[in-house]
Amino acid sequence: MKFELQTLPRNCSNEEIIADIKRVDLIVNKDFLTQTDYEKYGKMSSAGIKKRLGDWKTILNLAGLEHKYAGKEISEKMRQQKAQHLTDEEVLDELKRVSKIFNENSITMADFDKNSEIAHGTFITRFGGWHNALKRAGLEHRYSGKIITEKMRGPRVKALSDNNIIQELQRIAKFLKKDTVTHEDIRNHSDIMSVGVVSRRFGSWNQAMEKAGLKVTYFRFSDEDCFENLLNVWTQHGRQPRYREMNIAPSKIGADTYASRFGNWHKALEAFVARMNQGDKEFEQVSKEEKVETVQPIIIDKIEIIKIRPDILSENRREIGLSLRYKVLSIGKFKCVRCGASPATDPTCKLHVDHILPFSKGGKTKLENLQILCEKCNLGKGNRHSE
Numbered sequence: 586m587k588f589e590l591q592t593l594p595r596n597c598s599n600e601e602i603i604a605d606i607k608r609v610d611l612i613v614n615k616d617f618l619t620q621t622d623y624e625k626y627g628k629m630s631s632a633g634i635k636k637r638l639g640d641w642k643t644i645l646n647l648a649g650l651e652h653k654y655a656g657k658e659i660s661e662k663m664r665q666q667k668a669q670h671l672t673d674e675e676v677l678d679e680l681k682r683v684s685k686i687f688n689e690n691s692i693t694m695a696d697f698d699k700n701s702e703i704a705h706g707t708f709i710t711r712f713g714g715w716h717n718a719l720k721r722a723g724l725e726h727r728y729s730g731k732i733i734t735e736k737m738r739g740p741r742v743k744a745l746s747d748n749n750i751i752q753e754l755q756r757i758a759k760f761l762k763k764d765t766v767t768h769e770d771i772r773n774h775s776d777i778m779s780v781g782v783v784s785r786r787f788g789s790w791n792q793a794m795e796k797a798g799l800k801v802t803y804f805r806f807s808d809e810d811c812f813e814n815l816l817n818v819w820t821q822h823g824r825q826p827r828y829r830e831m832n833i834a835p836s837k838i839g840a841d842t843y844a845s846r847f848g849n850w851h852k853a854l855e856a857f858v859a860r861m862n863q864g865d866k867e868f869e870q871v872s873k874e875e876k877v878e879t880v881q882p883i884i885i886d887k888i889e890i891i892k893i894r895p896d897i898l899s900e901n902r903r904e905i906g907l908s909l910r911y912k913v914l915s916i917g918k919f920k921c922v923r924c925g926a927s928p929a930t931d932p933t934c935k936l937h938v939d940h941i942l943p944f945s946k947g948g949k950t951k952l953e954n955l956q957i958l959c960e961k962c963n964l965g966k967g968n969r970h971s972e
Contacts, residue, residue, distance in 0.1 A: 590854055592628050592629065592825070593629045597629075599638065602629060607648055610650055615653075617686065619686060619700065620700075621696065641654070641699070642654050676707060679701055679703055680718060680719070680722045683701050684724055691728065694715055745782075747787070749777075750778060755799070761774070764799060767832075809907065811853075815854075816914075821929070821932075861911045861912070909950070909952065914938065917956070921936065921957055923959075923962040924959060936957055938955055941956050
């Protein structure tokens with residue numbers, strides 16, 4: 586069984602794109618199909634599709650899903666007048682309408698722009714910032730960005746004190762409920778400073794972490810560790826993960842790590858699929874490691890792929906190799922065979938690849954003798970033979 590990337594090539598036909606949109610609609614199974622939904626499950630970026638077929642409403646019309654459009658329900662006044670001619674109340678009402686489309690805890694400027702004809706810049710101009718606009722609309726709890734003091738707003742980056750930078754690092758860590766901060770965290774959650782500013786001010790990234798009382802981490806990950814982590818995230822979502830999803834739990838290795846190690850995110854996915862198609866019997870990783878100070882969890886300098894004895898990884902060994910686990914999970918649609926539980930619908934669900942005939946009773950570690958069980962069903966099974 587050969588695995589392939591779950592993406593559409595750039596030269597795919599419009600019919601293939603439309604078919605993929607319909608596929609995602611069946612997966613989402615909601616009253617509306619938003620661009621955010623498609624980004625989670627689609628094989629192509631919504632931006633790429635829009636360049637090809639037009640705006641999101643037009644795309645849904647082409648797919649016969651015009652009734653699934655959750656876009657802007659605007660009045661005639663809003664259609665005829667530009668945003669600057671609308672009252673503050675009308676603009677805030679539009680913000681409230683768009684916020685109802687999303688079930689997530691937060692609503693970002695990007696979310697708003699995808700679902701409204703009013704640009705988010707209107708709120709910056711009218712209310713002094715996105716946070717202030719959400720606060721005026723009674724949606725302050727939906728804000729996920731940076732809250733800065735007046736003292737921090739005024740000066741340019743060069744004028745920020747060391748204490749200002751430390752406070753910003755601590756704020757981001759507290760907001761993300763983490764004991765450390767990564768480069769990606771700064772890029773996504775700070776408007777007042779860059780990664781370079783932090784490193785230059787304190788001499789290095791880890792010295793800045795120490796000054797802020799945050800955890801300094803040194804990681805040593807091989808390619809196999811990266812693939813293992815990718816499989817965990819793949820299992821969690823029940824599909825090929827997105828780049829940004831590698832920066833949140835259960836991922837332990839950041840997206841930037843994959844991009845820098847393999848060249849870019851797509852090449853990282855290609856390397857993963859190639860590894861899955863190689864099988865587990867022929868290869869093992871021998872890592873030559875060098876400890877390097879970095880915020881991103883990637884430290885391995887060289888990876889050697891070498892042949893090993895065929896009896897090390899075989900059906901007579903209890904350990905289930907990475908490739909074999911992926912095959913079992915992929916064939917089983919990342920769901921428990923007994924109760925149908927999946928991490929994609931229940932984040933607390935943990936899946937195990939389990940021997941049908943227990944290994945202790947002579948069961949072989951091969952595809953035909955393996956199944957997917959959630960943690961609850963697996964504990965209930967014990968050492969019994971699954972019928």
